[in-house]
Ligand SMILES: Nc1ncnc2c1ncn2[C@@H]1O[C@H](COP(=O)(O)OP(=O)(O)OP(=O)(O)O)[C@@H](O)[C@H]1O
């Protein structure tokens with residue numbers, strides 16, 4: 093039942109997300125970026141893992157360029173089907189080190205090595221389709237992040253980026269769903285209060 097409900101919520105939200113025109117998204121992406129820049133954990137992080145936005149997700153391309161300019165170490169996820177595991181791969185150059193991978197998402201080249209120990213990464217930017225103020229997260233449905241986040245450093249901050257409409261009152265959650273303690277929207281920073 094939970095799985096069916098998650099699937100329905102996910103499908104509706106993804107359709108809505110894709111339908112938002114770029115001119116509506118861009119000022120919100122900028123506001124999210126400015127808010128994120130003021131977060132001490134981001135300023136202090138020497139290495140960051142982030143998704144590469146597509147299909148109407150909160151933009152991370154500008155962030156990636158900015159973090160490279162600030163000489164932070166950048167890690168990007170890579171899927172290696174049929175394994176259900178997601179890998180973290182360090183890239184040095186957005187144009188040279190990425191290509192279209194499974195699911196039509198830009199991924200690090202297969203020739204680049206995955207990090208052996210994801211606890212080496214200081215901070216994680218996590219994608220999501222819908223969230224609650226309690227930090228509950230509905231993802232794309234693969235379970236990749238839920239599996240991966242079990243392997244990251246327990247102290248590494250997890251930050252999600254979302255538009256205000258993606259914050260909902262309640263979400264179905266399952267035992268493996270990993271909550272995200274901080275969500276940044278165009279209007280506010282949500283520090284999840286899990287009751
Ligand atoms: N820690 C885990 N161990 C084993 N299987 C898992 C784990 N986490 C998730 N799964 C599997 O992944 C499937 C999808 O999970 P879920 O619906 O929570 O995806 P999601 O959170 O939307 O996706 P993602 O994490 O990729 O953004 C589930 O059916 C579950 O069986």
Ligand SMILES: [Mg+2]
Nearest residue numbers: 231238269270
């Ligand atoms: Mg999940």
